[in-house]
Amino acid sequence: MTIDFANLQKHYRLYQEEIDVAVHAVMDKCNFIMGEEVLQLENALAAYVGVRHAITCSSGTDALQLALMAVDIAPGDEVITTPFTFIATAEMIAHLGAVPVFVDIDEATYAIDPAKIEEKITPKTKAIIPVSLYGQTADMDAINAIASKHGLIVIEDAAQSFGATYKGKKSCGLSDIGCTSFFPAKPLGCFGDGGAIFTDNDALAEKMRSLRVHGQSKRYHHRYIGIGGRLDTIQAAVLLVKLRHYETDLALRQEVARKYDAALKGKRPLPFIAPDRTSAYAQYSIRVQDRDALQEELKSRGIPTAVHYPMPLHLQECFAYLGYKKGDFPISETVANEIMSLPMNPFLTDAEIEYVAGAL
Known part of the structure; x- marks a missing residue:
């Protein structure tokens, strides 16, 4: 697939x-x-x-x-x-x-x-x-x-x-x-x-x-x-x-996210949506270990992934003049090392979602 x-x-x-x-x-x-x-x-x-x-x-x-x-x-x-x-x-x-x-x-x-x-x-x-x-x-x-x-x-x-x-x-x-x-x-x-x-x-x-x-x-x-x-x-x-057609598209994205949640529950930490909010699910992003190897393995199985974002801004070369250093924003740095986005669009089928979850 x-x-x-x-x-x-x-x-x-x-x-x-x-x-x-x-x-x-x-x-x-x-x-x-x-x-x-x-x-x-x-x-x-x-x-x-x-x-x-x-x-x-x-x-x-x-x-x-x-x-x-x-x-x-x-x-x-x-x-x-x-x-x-x-x-x-x-x-x-x-x-x-x-x-x-x-x-x-x-x-x-x-x-x-x-x-x-x-x-x-x-x-x-x-x-x-x-x-x-x-x-x-x-x-x-x-x-x-x-x-x-x-x-x-x-x-x-x-x-x-x-x-x-x-x-x-x-x-x-x-x-x-x-x-x-x-x-x-x-x-x-x-x-x-x-x-x-x-x-x-x-x-x-x-x-x-x-x-x-x-x-x-x-x-x-x-x-x-x-x-x-x-x-x-x-x-x-x-x-x-x-x-x-946007409300329909949005509802479909949210349904895809719910299906991911159900397929991954108990196997992977799920995205947290605060109870007073809803998400447009621009991405469906989870935290993983050994991300590079995992991405390569998923790619070999026909599953594309993305990283939003691999390096926090305070560590980017263009912002070196601000004087920040590694360790200044530890949560951002940890998440940047672990975050990975799975395929997300309104048209993912149940079979595709199960395939991604099974591969993970």
Whole structure:
């Protein structure tokens, strides 16, 4: 048996007729940049999350950058985040000349540990970026309370958790600003790069819309130094179709996870989902020993795996200037050495799940 890790082709085939019609409509109109489908998607995304504003953009990375720019993060400012995440989270902080300040993770959820945040706050701290990992949000109420106490902005990095819930509220709508990614392998993915930013703050929304198009207030009039960060219309058209079916896709992902849980229970430690949350299951990740050998053995049996992520950010060469060393964030380091993601997509069959579990 050979298993497809994300099965993007099957996902396309499932909605091919609708997607092809939507894409050809854009091509017929040639409205490739900021066509009406972009605004339609933004309205649909805002309604789905339950916020006033959704601003689409060219990637999840650009969503983070636009959010940080909108709240005036500047050189010398400090932004607290987790070292156990994709590099974009801290990369955008550093890109603006600010300082990423890392806080270790909760060993159960793999998200930033709120109990360890306050000790890292200084007069230079301006924001906190909690990261939703593998589809599950961080403990946002605790983080928002700390931020409120110290006058800080919270930017939710929800690149892996669009559609997940926290205490009944949708991810991306849990803080001052939420950011997500529509990279093709995400639970809601387009056919290229794409992202979105969410907020209830009218002023921040207006500013981020301007920053997204080179800081324009109107054509060729520039209020801010911005970026070229628009989502193209073809990607918006694809996402409009896929968003209509997203709750079904999400339920299928969660059903696959439940079947993995049942097949692996008592044999492997299972992913922990906090009782006040649901997961979008961007990945189904477990902890293992002797990971390299295990991955090779599974590969030989037609089972692809991935590691999200093998090296915490504080140990990456590009962040050596921050002065961190091995041992500074022991939970992140331990998890990075043991974490492994199994095939996860809405179309895994019972036979495939049993095959993976049996191989493990």
